Amino acid sequence: MKRGIDVSAYQGRIDWTKVKPFIEFAIIRCGYGNDLRKQDDVYYERNAEMCKSLNIPFGVYLYSYATNLDEARSEVEHTLRLIKDKKLEYPVFLDVESKRQMALPKEDLVEIVKYYCEEMQREGYYVGIYSSLDRFKSNLDAKELDAFDKWVAEWNDRFTYTGKAGMWQHTSYEEIAGIKGRVDGDIAFYDYPKIIRDAHLNHLEEETYKYRAGEEVYITGEIYEDSDARTPIKNVCDTAFTIESVVENAIAPYKISEGYVRESSVYQKAN
Numbered sequence: 001m002k003r004g005i006d007v008s009a010y011q012g013r014i015d016w017t018k019v020k021p022f023i024e025f026a027i028i029r030c031g032y033g034n035d036l037r038k039q040d041d042v043y044y045e046r047n048a049e050m051c052k053s054l055n056i057p058f059g060v061y062l063y064s065y066a067t068n069l070d071e072a073r074s075e076v077e078h079t080l081r082l083i084k085d086k087k088l089e090y091p092v093f094l095d096v097e098s099k100r101q102m103a104l105p106k107e108d109l110v111e112i113v114k115y116y117c118e119e120m121q122r123e124g125y126y127v128g129i130y131s132s133l134d135r136f137k138s139n140l141d142a143k144e145l146d147a148f149d150k151w152v153a154e155w156n157d158r159f160t161y162t163g164k165a166g167m168w169q170h171t172s173y174e175e176i177a178g179i180k181g182r183v184d185g186d187i188a189f190y191d192y193p194k195i196i197r198d199a200h201l202n203h204l205e206e207e208t209y210k211y212r213a214g215e216e217v218y219i220t221g222e223i224y225e226d227s228d229a230r231t232p233i234k235n236v237c238d239t240a241f242t243i244e245s246v247v248e249n250a251i252a253p254y255k256i257s258e259g260y261v262r263e264s265s266v267y268q269k270a271n
Contacts, residue, residue: 001187001188001189002024002025002187002188002191003023003024003025003185003186003187003188004023004024004025004026004027004185004186004187004188005019005023005026005027005174005176005179005183005184005185005186006026006027006028006029006061006169006183006184006186007026007027007028007029007043007047007179007183007184008028008029008041008043009029009041009042009043009044011043011179011180011181011183012043012180012181013043013046014043014047014050014178014179015177015178015179016047016050016051016054016056016178017054017178018176018177018178019176019177019178019179020054020056022176022177023056023176024057024188025056025057025058025059025089025090025186025188025192026047026051026056026057026058026059027058027059027060027061027090027093027151027167027186028041028044028047028048028051028058028059028060028061029041029044029060029061029062029063029095030044030048030060030061030062030078030079030082030083031044031062031063031078031079031082032062032063032064032065033063033064033065033066033071033074033075033078034065034071034074034075034078035074035075035077035078035081036078039078040078040082044060044082048060048086049251052086052087052249052251053228053249053250053251055249057089057090057192057193058088058089058090059088059089059090059091059092059093059192060079060082060083060086060088060092060093061092061093061094061095061130061151062075062078062079062092062093062094062095063095063097063098064094064095064096064098064101064112064113064116065098065100065101066101066112066116067100067101067104067108067112068108068112069111069112069115071112072112072115072116072119073115073119075094075116076116076119076120076123079092079120080120080123083125087202087203087204087249088125088196088202088204089192089193089196089197089202089204090188090192090193090196091125091126091127091128091149091151091166091192091196092120092125092126092127092128092202093127093128093129093130093151094113094116094117094127094128094129094130095130095131096109096113096129096130096131096135096139096140097130097131097132097135101139102135102139106138106139106142109139109140110140110142110144110145111144113129113140113145114144114145117129117145117147117148124201124202124203125201125202125203126149126192126195126196126199126201126202127148127149128148128149128150128151128166128167129145129148129149129150129151130150130151130152130153130169131150131151131152131153132152132153132154133152133153133154133160133161136150136152136161136163146163146164148164149164149165149166149167149190150163150164150165150166150167151165151166151167151168151169151186152165152167152168152169153169153172154168154169154170155169155170155171155172156170157170159187165189166188166189166190166192167186167187167188167189167190168186168187168189169184169185169186170185170186170187171184171185172184172185173185209246209253209254209263210263210266211243211246211254211263211266211268212243212246213243213244213245213246214242214243215242215243215268216240216241216242216268217240217241217242217243217254217266217267217268218238218239218240218241218266218267218268218269219236219238219239219241219256219261219265219266219267220236220237220238220239220265220267221235221236221261221262221264221265222234222235222261222262222265223235223236223256223258223259223260223261224252224259224260224261224262225259225260226252226259226260227247227250227251227252227253227255227260228250228251228252229251229252229260229262233258233259234258241256241257241258242256242257243255243256243266244256244257247260254266
């Protein structure tokens with residue numbers, strides 16, 4: 001078993017350096033509802049970037065409001081847009097608990113959740129469902145959903161769900177250095193990084209970076225002292241460099257003669 005947390009904008013600006021010694025993974029909210037940029041979690045990109053730079057394995061969840069298949073499709077697209085360039089070592093979870101969904105007939109809700117999960121699977125992701133113990137015993141108790149892992153919220157010192165569950169949210173009141181206020185605490189029963197890598201899911205084996213060592217590129221932006229992008233050295237504009245090496249899982253992955261640069265600062269000119 002591994003211990004982790006799940007976070008969203010409600011935790012504000014997290015000091016992940018302080019958090020890291022206390023956790024083995026994180027599940028980050030990427031957004032909620034339909035594929036609208038205003039419904040992206042405002043701290044998602046920062047949280048994901050910090051976990052990546054500190055080598056904290058993470059997955060994501062999308063808070064669902066879908067009440068029909070069109071909205072479910074939009075939620076699939078919302079999720080895919082936000083995770084396409086991420087290296088997720090934990091699953092993609094659909095958070096199913098909104099009041100509007102609980103008012104649906106059970107068969108309609110099950111159809112929506114199944115659709116989302118199957119579409120994410122077709123895109124090559126390991127997908128699961130988050131909800132409360134009561135909801136898994138009622139609104140989401142269906143054979144059609146047995147194929148997907150469950151992440152069960154049961155705030156208790158004992159886990160009682162008897163279905164296929166990969167994770168347990170055992171508290172909503174974890175207190176950890178680096179986070180102001182409370183945060184949810186989780187236990188993963190499975191070794192998700194190994195499962196996902198062995199199954200070749202979540203696109204972990206695909207080339208992350210656009211450019212390679214030896215390529216001639218142009219840079220407009222900051223050059224940093226190290227690949228963590230903590231100390232800027234200088235700012236350049238439309239300046240030619242050769243990439244010397246690429247640092248995996250770094251904020252500024254491209255090593256050049258004068259330091260390190262982010263991918264967003266690098267480009268090649270058309271011939």
